[in-house]
Each structure stands twice: as structure tokens, then as C-alpha cells.
Amino acid sequence: MASFVHGFPFDPAYGRTLDELTAVPAPPAPDDFADFWRARHDAAREVATDPEVGPVEDERDGVRIHGVTYTSVGGVRLGGWLALPVESAAAEPVRHGFVIGHGYGGRAEPGPDVPLPLPSAAAILPCVRGMGSRGLVAGIPDVSAEHVLHGIASRDSYVIGDCVADLWCAASALQELVPELGGPGRLGYLGESFGGGLGALALPWDDRFGAAQLTVPTFGNHPLRLTLPCAGSGEAVRAYRGTHPEVVDVLRYFDAATAAGFVQLPTLVAAALFDPSVPPPGQFAVHNALAGEKELLVLPAGHFEYEGLAQDVDGLVAARSAFFAQWTA
Template identity: 70%
Template sequence: MSEFEHGYSFDPAYGRTLDELLDIPVPAPPAGFDAYWRDRFAAAAGVATAPAVGPQEDERDGCRIFGVSYTSVGGLRIGGWLVRPAEGPAEHGFVIGHGYGGRQEPGADVPLPLPRSAAILPCVRGMGSRSRRPGIPGQAEAHVLHGIESRETYVIGDCVADLWCAASALLELVPELREGSEGPGGGARLGYVGESFGGGLGALGLPWDDRFACGQLTVPTFGNHPLRVTLPSVGSGEAVRAYYEQHPEVMDVLAYFDAATAASRIRVPMMVAPALFDPAVPPPGQFAVYNALPEPRELHLLRAGHFEYAGESGDVAALAKARRGFFTARLG
């Protein structure tokens, strides 16, 4: 029985105990999985991102916030925000993904996970207030199906590329992040943060980009698609499940966009915060992402995701503290 009262027609805890969730398997990769993603990363790494910074829009929490845009794959300009320390050089850098509600403003992503940091907060293509584009749906339920007919056209692959190109833009705009660090482009000093949609995109993108030293994913989506399409939910996950019922062949495409399969390839320290109760992103899929990760990895349990409940603010604060400790240990 769930600890929460709710009005859903299904159980957002899906009848799983913690031990059962920690035993959720990782789907086997389809043929050419690694080569597919390496090729996509190579294409994104070759993009001249030409970042452009707008006027300062805000200053708070020791940060100055600016509008920013940059070029991603396909020549698309992506909008978002650049965050820099109010004083002194940046000592760490972050790419921060957003949920499937899009990003309308920096919001709770500032303050950053660590002080004296710089970050880029992109709105991936079609989403949020700064990357709406003709021909790409802006609503989650339609966006998640855009181009789903083939792995070459599925929008999720391009959204991952938008994050890779965000990292390139950040390193161009904040060159001190590259100085004295290991790996191409200053990779040893970048961290990734992503929640829900951004968590799934992060799991898909991190294995192939050695500019990132570590990452933190909260309630990540896209984990274990073969299981996810059997579980009712709300929002984008339900849209995919309904599409699968009419087009079961889509599993051949979804196999290339499985966040758990990709997570098994990540080779940097990770912290995952999955929820035990979540009507939008079924917990079995979230735990599949965590279970797939090799060590070193950290687990931070949440009571619920995508659901308002008493005590939620305290749990959010506890996660922020744990995230800060995780990145302090790895980025200094």
C-alpha cells in the first residue's frame, strides 16, 4: 500500500518494495547501440556553437544570470541562461537539464549546486520559453512522440545533442573551466544535473562525453522501456505507452533511447535520486537507471516524485544538501 492518498486509477508505487526496485534489470542493448551514440556525439562535437550572451537579467545567490543562445545539431539555435559567479572566476561548471514541463526561467536551478560555479541552463529544442521552434511540439505528450518512427528522426536524440552543444558553448564562454583540467575541453571540471526528462537525457548523454566528471540525476525518465510500456502513468510516459499499444514496432526505436541501457556505459561517479512513488515516471524505470550504473554510485531515496505531499519541502532541501556534498567531493 502506498503511504500517499491519491486519485489515480493506478498505484503510482506499482506494488514494488525497495528490494524489488533495486532488482529491476537493465535491458540488453540493440545492435550498434554504442556506435550509434558515439556517431551522434561526434556530430555534436563538430558543431560550431557560436554562443551569444545577452544582457544581465538577474543577480542573486552570488550569481549573475544572462540570457544565452548557441547553435546545436541541424543548425538550430537553442536558448537558455548562462550563470556566472558575481565575483571572481568560475571554479566549476555545470550543464543543468530541465523537466518535461520545459524551463520558463532559471528558477530553483539557482543557487547552483556549488558556489563559485558557472552553468548553462538550456531549453532543449521545442521546449521552454526560449527554444520553441515551428514543427516541434512544445507539449510533453506530443514532444516525446516527435519523430519516433525512426532512430534518425526521434527528437530525443537531438535533445541529447542540445546538451552536448550546451557544454561546448559553456566551455567557450567560460574558458577558465578548461585551464589545468584533464580531458578534452576541460572535462574534469564539468558536472551534470538533470531531473525527470533532464535526468533521462543526462543518462543517455553522459557515457559518450568525457568532458563531464560526474552527474546527478533526479527521478530520471526513459529507463527500461520494455517495462515502462506495461505500466500506466500520466504525461509523456503514458503518451509513449499508448503509442506502443498501436505501434509495437516502436520498441525497435525506443531500444536506442533507453536511459538504463545507456547508464550501464557511464564511467564517472553518479548520484541518483529515484522516487518510491511517482505517477508520471514509474519508479521501476527510475531504479533501472540507478541499478545499471557501475560503481562509484550513490543512492538518495525520495518518497515521491511529480506529486505534492506534506513534508516535500524538507525532502527537497535534503536532496539539495546531498547533491552539494556529492559535487563537493568530486569537483571541489
């Protein structure tokens, strides 16, 4: 079990050994789980995303970074960043494409998601609705503890479903902007924390993705998460469930571990032994349930500063690049 000096009023390792974590199961899917998500995916694919690219905002690590906006479900206009390889200016084709999700709280800049895992790659880094400087939407809270409860009374109104659709629409926008990336299996997905959980929910239904990497993914095994105190958005859901027990039926449709049971594409999961924000049992449940080829990278901790963190981040970046190099070989 991981052990760090901390000030949390609970154990962020939750008393689990690695062997116990790798045995955490996924909850069973509702009978209409796949139908629910396929219908949402089909609706998202019908959206005319009308992407618009802004001027270059930065150039580094082999890419030029532009602002970008696109339309998602419900006519919501979202923003983010588009990274294009510098070589594309010389008419060299883009060979790889990535959709990159973000953590709860969104992103104010591309940050550590650039450099990309592979050379000659393009990527879209969207801010999903309600999150980040370019994802603000009137009526949707931009604070994670409030965002995670927005519309939660119904599976049809829950904001998490629309955030998943925002990723599908981002993929559509990327393929429209970079036609070389059209077709099945041409895109990779990267997501950390909130973005990891959204990715697990998004991937099973969209054949444009050929491989994925999820870091400390959230939303895994909701029935178990509801019993585990944490410092992340899950605590708001736990509190809400105390006065609204019926929310359990809604959460069954937004369980990243349940969705992972439908993920057939190669997936690398980086899961932490110690994490105060996203309980490790839920992270490992996502990995354990994956139906396709999978790799596991065990991290000492997530959402926590510790000695040696920089070296572990470097190791994760190297593992990610090696993983996607195999996918494209």
C-alpha cells in the same frame, strides 16, 4: 512500499518494495548502441555553437544570470540562461561548471536550479528543442505528450536524440564562454525527470563531464515502462506502441537504463518510491545499471505534492552539494 492518498486510477508505487526496486535491471543494449551514440556525439562536437550572451536578467545566490543563445545540431538556434559567479567580475577564476537539464515542459526561468551546487561555479541552463520559452522550434510540438512522439518512427529522426545533442552543444557553448572550464572532467551535470533521462543518454560518450546528479530520471527500462500506466509522457508512448508495435525497436536506442550501463563517472541518483508521472521501477533501473561509482537517495515521492516535501527538497539540495564537493575535492 510508499502510500499516499491520491486520485489516480493506478498505483503510483506499482506494488514494488524498495528491495524490489533496487533489483530492477536494465534491458540489454543493441549491438550497435555505443556506435550509434558515439556517432551522434561526434557530430554534435563538430557544431560551431556561436554562443551569444545577453544582459544580466537577475542576480541572486552568488551568481549573475544572463540570457544566452547557442547553435545546436541541424543549425537549430536555442536559448536558455547562463549563470556566472559574481566574483568573476573581479577576475577570480571559475572553478566549476554545470550543464543543467530541465523537466518535460521546459523552463521559463532558471528557478530552483539556482543556487548552484558549489561556489565559484558557472552553469548553462539550456532549453532543449521544442521545450520552454527559449527552446521553441517550428515543427516541434511543445506539449510533452506530443513532443515525446516527434520523429519516433526512426532512431535517426527521433527528437530525443536531438535533445541529447542539445545538451552536448550547451556544454560546448559553456566551455567557449568560460575557457577555464575546458578539458576532460571539468563539468558536472544536473537533470531532473526528462532532464535526468536525457542526462543518462548523454553522459557515457562525453569525457567533459566528471560527475552527475539525476533526479527521478525518465526513459528507464522501456520494455517495463510500456506495461505501466502513468500520468506522464510515457503514457503517450504506451498508447503509440499499441498501434505501432515496431516502435519497440526504436526505443531500445533511447533507454536511459541501458545507457547507464555505459556511465563510468560518479553519479548520484535521487529515485522516488511513488511517482505517477515517471514510474519508479524505471527510475531505479537507471541507478541500478550505472557502471561507475554511484549513490542512491531514496525519495518518498516524485511529481507529487505531499506533506514534508519542502524538507525533502532541502535534503536533496544538501545531498547534491555534498556529492559534488567530493567530486571536486
